[in-house]
Amino acid sequence: MRDVAVIGIGMTSFGELWETPLRSLWAEAALAALDNAGVDSVDLITIGCMSSGLFTGQEHLASLLADELGMAGVPAARVESACASGGLAVRAGFAEVASGLCDTVLVTGVEKMTDVDGADATYALGTAADAEWEGFHGVTFPGLYAMLARVHMQKYGTTREQLAHVAVKNHANGLLNSHAQYHLQVGVEDILASTLVADPLRLLDCSPVTDGAAALVLTTVERAREIVGDKPVVVITGSGLATDTVTLANRGELAELGAVKLAGERAYAMAGRRPEDIHLVEVHDCFTIAEIMATEALGFFDPGFGGSAVEKGLTSLQGKIPVNTSGGLKSKGHPVGATGVAQVLEIVSQLRGEAGQRQVQGAKIGMAQNMGGSGGSSVVHILEVV
Amino acid sequence: MFSPARAWREFPQRYRLEAAKCSGCSKILYPPRLVCPECGGRKFTEEALPRDGKVVTYTVIRVPPAGFTEQTPLPLALVELTNGVRLMVQIGDVEDPESLEIGMPVRLEFRRISWDGEAGVIFYGHKAVRAAS
Secondary structure, three states: OEEEEEEEEEEEEOOOOOOHHHHHHHHHHHHHHHHHHOOOOOOEEEEEOOOHHHHHOOOOHHHHHHOOOOOOOOOOEEEOOOOOOHHHHHHHHHHHHHHOOOEEEEEEEEEEEOOOOOOHHHHHHHHOOOOOOOHHOOOOOHHHHHHHHHHHHHHHHOOOOHHHHHHHHHHHOOOOOOOOOOOOOOOOOHHHHHHHEEEEEEEEHEOOOOOEEEEEEEEEHHHHHHHHHHOOOOEEEEEEEEOOOOOHOOOOOOOOOOHHHHHHHHHHHHHHHOHOOOOOOOOOOHHHHHHHHHHOOOOOOOOOOOHHHHHHOOOOOOOOOEEEEOOOHHHHHOHHHHHHHHHHHHHHHHHHOOOHHOOOOOEEEEEEEEEEEOEEEEEEEEEEEE | OOHHHHHHHHHHHHOOOEEEEEEEOOOOOOOOOOOOOOOOOOOOOEEOOOEEEEEEEEEOOOOOOOOOOOOOEEEEEEEEEOOOOOEEEEOOOOOOHHOOOOEEEEEEEEEEEEEEOOOOOOEEEEEEOOOOO
């Protein structure tokens, strides 16, 4: 395998971007990444997008978007793994460069979610669950994570307040991110007073409906060196992908995210790293409980201690292991297909030392964890600056 | 919403709770599959699920998806039946959501689950209702 570097990053602001169609969101992020990399041609475009069909009535994105960039003819492929589609696009691009099939790949993720109303958006997201044996009964994503939260609370004594601390921290981080959807200072009491969505999860436990796109340019480390000279180069040293049962009824252990654990172990093994080596991590906090369970599954805390860790500040910007410095899905926003790409972008930005007010000092090794559905899939990447 | 054909082909599982018992390892699969995830076996016999079980975990949906906007709040549970099979179902006849709890004994009853407008398909299946402990 060849070593793979990230030489370009670009993203749109995340938010309710009523004036912008999917293709323009995507092109804005793609052009920003190409400009950031200083390249104007690529061998392949990968696109992570969960459900442009249900959200906008548009499929066949790969060709549509290649053409939008004036690159009709260039190979392009859309990949889908629900909310982990973006991470899967990174993984697909990584594999192409590492294998030698391509030298330079434009990795992108996009979702345009505000062209449908709330019930239709909830329905579209719900298709990441088992449509016949879960969706049929009216379950929603907040509902599935609420069920996981109940089990975690029962088994480990995780408290309602600890869930709220995840949102408080991530909104505090999001205040320092100009691309974030929300710039809100919230306290535990605000979360506990927000509307119930699916007991015990409340509105401020949930990531929002968001429009946005993010993009990276990947190439070989040799080519990266030619382009950037002696400046630091960020390399993807580990990539792990795993599945779990989509249907919660088929999952033996509900207090653990098995796909995240497996994907993490695979990424650690490839990179030759352990949890103690990681300086910061972006995890898939689609709901507050998800961040707690992800930090446990990735080995940063023992099972059952993710809740107390966030309460003690161990995952805050100055903590032992800063989690979701970007504001996470909670505050930055969650355009589902773009999220996995934007997580890697945040890590690259931190490792380059370009994260501004939310910079983690001395960050050399970072991780990004993206997740599909209620943990039915997960993608984990480890990045290091060399 | 689901088409009439889709509703029709799921009648055995929705109406009669038909499951498949693996001839190799006796694992019971609901819904039936072509291959047993436990032992890889491909031979099954038909077996109906028991109606009694307990709540493994639950929630009450306050913000419903399209198709369920007339049914909120919507209590849902993952139920484990007496033979170990788990399934996602609505909880029926809930007057006070605060009374729901993990471990609550329930019994599956045949109920209307959802409907596609005034002239569309009516979807039936099973809901869990509280049983005497």
